[in-house]
Amino acid sequence: MREFGATDIVEERGEAAVAKVKDLTNGLGADSVIEAVGTQESFMQAIHSARGGGHVGFVGVAHEGVHLPMDEVFFAEVHLHGGPAPVRRYLPELIRLIWDRTIDPGKVFDLTLPLDRAAEGYAAMAERTAIKVMLTP
8 A cells, every 4th residue: 555655555444454554643543534434333433533623534335224423423524525436427538548548447456266166255355365356268
């Protein structure tokens, strides 16, 4: 991820991740946090990792059953922003960048499996042994 500009990498999850972010920010929390997983744990981790007055942006659709305890959200004093990603708006430009070899979309895939092993791919992502899985015919 450093290749993409990351200065620090937090591999922990949940409260351990929040503690790590607080440690990296001298106890304050991050100015901005992106939540892109959509689980109860990832939302709460994002909210608790942001500093008071900070921003939490969420992308994609949350998993079924996610419930944000509004008392925690209220007292966290964070701004929540999110909504559906306008994929079609960016798609023509992204296709051009890929076609011109300006960007390499394959960098996000760290495991390739045949389509009939898709369940293994989902398990690998859930177990965090893979970030993104490419399925091939």
